[in-house]
Structures are given as structure tokens and as C-alpha cells.
Amino acid sequence: MKIPKHISHFEPIVGKAEKIELMRTIDSTWISEGKRTREFEKRIAKLSGASYAIAVNNGTVGLLVSLIALGIKPNQEVLVPDLTYLATVSAIAFLGAKPVPVDIDPTTLQLDVNGLKRHLTKQTVGVLPVHLYGMCVDMDPLLEFAREHHLWVLEDAAEAIGVGYKGRQVGALGDLGVFSFYANKLITTGEGGCVVTNSKRLSEFVFRFIHGGRERGSYWGTSLGLNFCFTDLQAALGLSQLKRLRSQIRRRQHTDRLYRSLLSDIRAVHFLEAPSFCTPTYWFTNIFVPDPQKLSMHLRKHGIETRRIFPPLHRQPFLKKALGKTNKTYPHSNWAYFHGLSLPSGPGLADADVRYICGVLRTFYRKFSPSGRGNSPR
Numbered sequence: 001m002k003i004p005k006h007i008s009h010f011e012p013i014v015g016k017a018e019k020i021e022l023m024r025t026i027d028s029t030w031i032s033e034g035k036r037t038r039e040f041e042k043r044i045a046k047l048s049g050a051s052y053a054i055a056v057n058n059g060t061v062g063l064l065v066s067l068i069a070l071g072i073k074p075n076q077e078v079l080v081p082d083l084t085y086l087a088t089v090s091a092i093a094f095l096g097a098k099p100v101p102v103d104i105d106p107t108t109l110q111l112d113v114n115g116l117k118r119h120l121t122k123q124t125v126g127v128l129p130v131h132l133y134g135m136c137v138d139m140d141p142l143l144e145f146a147r148e149h150h151l152w153v154l155e156d157a158a159e160a161i162g163v164g165y166k167g168r169q170v171g172a173l174g175d176l177g178v179f180s181f182y183a184n185k186l187i188t189t190g191e192g193g194c195v196v197t198n199s200k201r202l203s204e205f206v207f208r209f210i211h212g213g214r215e216r217g218s219y220w221g222t223s224l225g226l227n228f229c230f231t232d233l234q235a236a237l238g239l240s241q242l243k244r245l246r247s248q249i250r251r252r253q254h255t256d257r258l259y260r261s262l263l264s265d266i267r268a269v270h271f272l273e274a275p276s277f278c279t280p281t282y283w284f285t286n287i288f289v290p291d292p293q294k295l296s297m298h299l300r301k302h303g304i305e306t307r308r309i310f311p312p313l314h315r316q317p318f319l320k321k322a323l324g325k326t327n328k329t330y331p332h333s334n335w336a337y338f339h340g341l342s343l344p345s346g347p348g349l350a351d352a353d354v355r356y357i358c359g360v361l362r363t364f365y366r367k368f369s370p371s372g373r374g375n376s377p378r
Contacts, residue, residue: 007353009305010184010284011346013248018240025236033229040235041194043242044179047161050172050196052203055230056210059158059180059193063091063128065228066176066195069205070126070152072097077123079151081111082312082333084130088156089313092128093322100124101313101323106332108275109286109309109340110137116145119328126152131160131170133342134186134252134283135274139165139173146174154178158193161186162249164279172196176206181234186248186281186347187241189234248347249281255349256282262358263287266365284342292341295364302360309340 025036037055045053056062072078074096080089082101089099100119105112111129127146129137139155146153153174157163161179163170171177176199181192195206208215213225263269270288274280286309289295296306312333313319344357 007304007344007349007357008346009307009342009344011348012183012185012188013244013346013348014188014237014241017243018237021236021240022233025232028232031233032231034232036232036235036239037230040230040238040242043239044194045196047242047245048157048169048171048177048179048196050177051198052196052200054195054203054206054210055235056193056195056206057228057230058191059178059182060087060091061210061228062178062180062193062195063087063154063156064094065206065209066154066178066202067091067095067097068209069202070154070175072125075123076125077121079116079119079124079127080313081130081132082314082330083109083310083336084132084156084313085158085310086316087158088128088130089319093319097125098123098322099128099313099319101328101330101333103330104332104336106335108135108272108278109133109336110135111142112332113138113142113145116142120149124149124151126154128154128156129174130156130158131163133286134159134163134281136160136163136165136170136278136280138275138277139170140277143173158182159185159283160281162245162281166277172198175199176202181238181241186252186283187238187245189230189238189241192230192234192238244347251347252282252345253280255345255351255354256285258351258354259285259287259343259358262355263361266362268365269361282345284345286340286342288336288339289341290339292339295361296341298364299357299360304357304360305344307342309336309342312337 041053041055077098077100078092079102080099083104092099102115102119103112109132155174155177157171157177158180160170176197179194181189197203209225210228213221213223299306
């Protein structure tokens, strides 16, 4: 079997169309935030079904500013999924509040809405669901829970642009939502993010805060703020990328189906199914196997880059002090971490590459696991 030079875990598609848009913006001499940023924001608002969109310099800042807009205070608690990227809770902890991990649904890896009530206290002020790996949380019961207990909802949709929930796009279903346009997202601006909302008051606060506290079209500062602005160079890249979004989603869905088809007969390999309420993009294709680290090392020897599932929050060293001693257990997020592996998932991944990856994976199980047995997520 011919060994390719390298198959990346995720590579963005950036081509001639992006170069044309970038040069058009450079030639205009307006490269900081301007008309192109406003155009990009309008496109994101329309895509997500939000009334307002405010572009920011990255998704983590989007979460941070959204939390400030929602009025979070030190020692208040926010319910979050135990399985997520660090940025979700870094923003909460940075402001002196306390992230409270909730275990996940083992069949989807998303926040277990049924587990929220067990973690509710008098200090709880909000819920921060994360639409993880190109799927989504069951938002209707979550929003009902939030209304019942007078909690705000901030959606972390960093990995979920284009994901559908019962015919609606995720991101603008709660009070605020945040998208990320980092280099490994389905559309990229290099770095960058966007806050979306249906609240004029919250949108104005976010805009004012990321512009140093000044009002639109003015240099009068009416509140404290910092400079977290987007640029027209990023917007030029983003506007071109948006034209690719639908085709890239279709490509990711096709690649995920191909992986499932080629690996369906290996008993040690398990996939999760998207729930009926979700139209997934399959940002990453994840598999669940007995020993993901050993498999990852085998694939790397054959030029194939993979990534482990996120470590659960309750295991993160920097959060242990903030979380304190607890008798709570998180069996499902632990299971996902100890068994999960993300396969190469870029939108430019060719079918031939997928077949090669699956061939190498199949060789691993013939060599190291003749029985092909494994543990399912249930």
C-alpha cells in the first residue's frame, strides 16, 4: 500500500476566489473594520436567523463579551457540558464566575438536558449549551428549563455553523450565540468569530464593548470597553468562504457516510447517530474504539493525522480548584474521552484518502485485534 506524504486532520479550502476578494479589499485601502465587515455580519445574521450579528476577533472573545452583556457576576454559576473545548469555560472562569459541568448524552455527545436540574443551585444564572462536533443540543426542552428557572441561555455554536435544529439554524435560539471562524471550521477567516442575537439591547452592548465603549458612528464613550474588532480583510475571506458553505457541508456529510460504509463491518469501531431533531454538518467524523491512543499512533505511522476527543472539564487541571471537591461523577464524558477519536475531516478530503485511511485502520484491527470486539457507547 502506497503511503502518502501526509493526510491532515483538517485543512481549509482557500483558493482563487478568496485571493480575489482579499486583493479587492487591499486595493480599496480600507483593511480595518468597515463596509465589508457590515456585509459579512448581515450574511451571518441571515444564515442563523438572527436579527443582529456582531463580528469579533475570535470565538472566545465572543463568549466573554456575551457573558459580560448578560451581566454575569463573580461566584455566580453557569451550567455547561462536561465535554467541550476549554474556551467555553475559560470565559466564565476569567470573569470570576463558576462553570458547573453537566454530563453528556452518551448517544450524541451533547449536553444531557435531563441532567440540568441535578446541578441547579441558588447561584445558577444561566446555561451555556455547546453544539459539539457539528451536531446540536436538544434546545426546546433546554429553553423550557431555562424559562422555568429564570436563566439566560448562551449558545456556543463555534463548531456548528450550518447545523439545523428542527428546521432552524442553531446559534440564535437562546439569548445570544457565538460562532467561530478559526482555520479548522467549515468557513474560516483565519481567526474570528461572531455574536448573534435577537435582542437589540444585547447587540448594542456587544457592539459598544468591542469598540472601546463608544456608540456607533461616534467617538463618545458611554461605557467601558476594549478593542475586539473584526477587520475587512477577515470579512473578505469570510464572504468568499460563505459561498462555499453549502457545498462544504454536503462534502462533509458525504465523507462521513463513506467512513461509516467502509468501516461498518469492524465490530471494534462505533459511530454515533445524529438525533432526529438535528441536521448535522459532521464537522468532525468521530469513531469510538477500545484504545484510541494506540490506533492514533498506528495511523500516524502511515501519515494520517487524528485528534482525540476533548478531555472532560472535570479532569482539566486549571478547573479543579474552581470546581472544588465534588462527589459528582461523569461516566458518559469519561467514556467519550477514553474511547473517542476524530478522523481526518477536512472538506477537501478526497474519497481516495478516506479509502486509504479505512484500509490502514482495517489493517490495525487485523493485526492487533483479531476478534474486532469493542465497547458500544450504550
